[in-house]
Amino acid sequence: MTKSIVMDKYPVLSLNIKKTQTSYTNVAEFINYFKDKIQNDPIATFISVFDHYKHTTSLENAEIADNICDAQNIIFCFGQKIPNPVILSVRPRSIAIVEDDTSFTISFMEAPMKPMSEKMQAWVEALKK
Secondary structure, eight states: OOEETTTTTTEEEEEEEEEGGGGGEEEEEHHHHHHHHHHHHSEEEEEEEEEEHHHHHTTTTTOOTEEEEEEEEEEEEEEOOSTTTGGGGSSOOOOOEEESSSEEEEEEOSSSSSHHHHHHHHHTTTTTT
C-alpha cells in the first residue's frame, strides 16, 4: 500500500492490483466485497455507491484517461462521535475502485482516526492474492 499526498494536501492510501493478482474481475465485485465488510462492521454504516465513470462520461467536456474503463466510490461512515461541529467535514469515508486495462487501483483518503485508516487498509490489502 502506498501513501501519497494528492494535490499537495490530501493524504491518500492506494494499492494497485494487477488483474492477475486478484480473484475479482470487475469493479462491481469489489463494491460487493466492501459492502459486505461495511455491513459486518460493528460501527460502519453503508451510505451509497457513486458511479463516477458514468457521471463523468455524461458531462459535455468530460475527460477520462484512455485506459480507465470503470471508476466507482463506495461511501460509508464510521462516525462514533461528534465531538465538535467541524468533524463532519471529514466524513463520510469513501473507497475508490478504478479499473483500467490491466489492473485495479483501490484508494481512500486517510481517516482522522488511525484505527479507521488501519481497518480500511486491512480491507484493501486482503484483496490481493
